[in-house]
Amino acid sequence: MAVIRVALAGRAYDVVIEPGLLSRTGSAAARFLASYAGGRKVPFVADENTHRLYAAGVESDLAAHGLAAEWFVVAPGEDAKTWRVLEALTDWLLALGVTRSDHVFALGGGVVGDLVGFACAIAKRGCGFVQIPTTLLAQVDSSVGGKTAINTKAGKNLIGAFHQPALVLIDPLVLETLPEREMRAGFAEVVKYGLLGDAAFFDWLEVNSNKVLAREPAALEHAIATSIAMKAAIVAEDERETQDRRALLNLGHTFGHALEAETGFSDRLLHGEAVALGMVLAARYSARRGELSSADADRATGAIAAAGLPANLPSLGLACDGAQLVDHMRHDKKAEGTTLPFLLLKGIGTAYVARDVDLADIAAFLDIELVA
Numbered sequence: 399m400a401v402i403r404v405a406l407a408g409r410a411y412d413v414v415i416e417p418g419l420l421s422r423t424g425s426a427a428a429r430f431l432a433s434y435a436g437g438r439k440v441p442f443v444a445d446e447n448t449h450r451l452y453a454a455g456v457e458s459d460l461a462a463h464g465l466a467a468e469w470f471v472v473a474p475g476e477d478a479k480t481w482r483v484l485e486a487l488t489d490w491l492l493a494l495g496v497t498r499s500d501h502v503f504a505l506g507g508g509v510v511g512d513l514v515g516f517a518c519a520i521a522k523r524g525c526g527f528v529q530i531p532t533t534l535l536a537q538v539d540s541s542v543g544g545k546t547a548i549n550t551k552a553g554k555n556l557i558g559a560f561h562q563p564a565l566v567l568i569d570p571l572v573l574e575t576l577p578e579r580e581m582r583a584g585f586a587e588v589v590k591y592g593l594l595g596d597a598a599f600f601d602w603l604e605v606n607s608n609k610v611l612a613r614e615p616a617a618l619e620h621a622i623a624t625s626i627a628m629k630a631a632i633v634a635e636d637e638r639e640t641q642d643r644r645a646l647l648n649l650g651h652t653f654g655h656a657l658e659a660e661t662g663f664s665d666r667l668l669h670g671e672a673v674a675l676g677m678v679l680a681a682r683y684s685a686r687r688g689e690l691s692s693a694d695a696d697r698a699t700g701a702i703a704a705a706g707l708p709a710n711l712p713s714l715g716l717a718c719d720g721a722q723l724v725d726h727m728r729h730d731k732k733a734e735g736t737t738l739p740f741l742l743l744k745g746i747g748t749a750y751v752a753r754d755v756d757l758a759d760i761a762a763f764l765d766i767e768l769v770a
């Protein structure tokens with residue numbers, strides 16, 4: 399078991415990582431369930447899959463604590479992050495009589511967590527919520543740090559709020575049912591932590607990625623705990639991404655976002671897969687600038703490829719050129735005027751924000767990478 403504190407003044411919270419934790423939600427979240435002791439039902443939001451897999455177990459654990467859940471179940475996938483579903487969810491919370499001191503429970507992947515977090519940011523001008531992430535990506539990234547959002551016509555995650563959870567409960571055992579491809583996509587975010595700030599962790603991942611991907615308990619828990627510890631430290635230093643600290647968590651995301659946009663944000667390329675290839679491109683571009691050795695760029699590429707993630711652009715079979723990919727980047731929410739901060743590498747474990755990147759040079763680089 400590991401408990402990692404996200405040390406934010408006035409709203410610090412714990413991330414608890416423990417196999418079997420989901421079936422002990424009643425005791426693990428006791429503090430945040432107390433307001434329901436009078437007989438009101440505990441609001442739980444899940445998607446159809448997490449509801450089918452885990453609702454009965456959660457219900458019986460809550461019953462042992464004299465509590466019962468009321469469920470709001472959304473369809474799986476990004477379509478749940480819409481104004482329409484947000485409206486239905488907030489109406490449901492208000493109908494349940496949720497108060498500012500209540501906590502809503504989000505049981506699912508990043509979509510459920512982002513949706514519930516945003517609903518709780520605005521319901522009654524802010525009520526509490528507890529994250530119970532069920533995908534590797536949500537466990538190591540989106541459930542911690544308080545970024546919440548929905549998608550709109552203009553793009554993904556453009557409407558949202560910073561709203562920190564009160565508690566994050568991570569049960570690595572739930573990953574046993576996670577589809578292989580999603581497991582690998584989540585693993586990209588784990589590699590991200592090694593690349594951006596922890597060379598020793600990257601060394602460990604090079605040796606142990608197979609164990610993590612095979613869901614070996616000790617390796618998996620170590621990978622999740624190390625990732626969360628780094629994210630917690632970064633979020634505590636720069637909660638709202640106003641300094642360059644939290645921006646480091648976007649390593650691979652600017653290239654990745656362009657690839658996701660080019661593939662229509664579809665199953666053709668999952669977010670984690672786009673980030674994986676985005677990190678390869680960031681490493682290779684850093685080498686092109688002479689800031690990263692080609693040996694280290696090869697190591698970054700090798701770790702991504704060894705995890706069965708896309709590690710070169712031709713493998714995507716895109717029918718576009720570098721300029722078209724750069725066009726997608728201009729719509730990135732991190733774009734400021736005509737420039738875009740790029741997350742680049744000076745070494746394995748040393749990422750930094752480059753503000754002097756010429757987008758024409760990025761397009762030329764991508765033209766080479768597209769046929770390499």
Ligand code: GLY
Pocket residue numbers: 539540542543545644647648
């Ligand atoms: N996923 C990046 C962040 O939380 O800042």
